[in-house]
Amino acid sequence: IRITGTDISDAAIQQASIGRFRDVEIQRGMKQAFLDKYFTREPNAWKIKDEIRAMVVYRRLNLLEPFAGLGPFDLILCRNVAIYFNAMARKCLFERLLKELTPDGYLFVGSSESLTDLGPQFIPQHHCRAVFYQPNKQALLAAAV
Structure with a gap:
């Protein structure tokens, strides 16, 4: 599996590449079993596991x-x-x-x-x-x- 994430904003790409999501960001309907399987709990946040992050490449992209x-x-x-x-x-x-x-x-x-x-x-x-x-x-x- 290869995942490519794009954004026009370098700041957004940097934030996404960290793979850390605040509770309010991640608890929009994500099931607990999914969180437990693919994320690690941190204080007030969830961090995506390294084996998942390794599948993702981020690129700056202007859709226009x-x-x-x-x-x-x-x-x-x-x-x-x-x-x-x-x-x-x-x-x-x-x-x-x-x-x-x-x-x-x-x-x-x-x-x-x-x-x-x-x-x-x-x-x-x-x-x-x-x-x-x-x-x-x-x-x-x-x-x-």
Whole structure:
């Protein structure tokens, strides 16, 4: 397993790479069994175990700029970011993310975000009251011809 975490902020990357989360940050629905398995308790915080941190690489990334070659990824979480972009920047972002997804990959966006206006490139999937997207292989093949 390889996990790539990105942010435009060096400070956010530095904080995330430490792997230490305050109680208020981590207790947003995370089950105790999960905490016990993957984290170590510290005073007023939880620290992610070293074997998990070893799977993660952090990179500075501006989503408005080209970023080809990061993937391929089986899963991309791009939540509550594109809502701040204009329509053209948003379209370009999701087209670039599509190129970084594996053919059977999953793209999760924020609950207030939708990709249905971007054409047939993404197929919405519904599970447990959540909507996520997968590449539309047929549309991508047709566009490549």
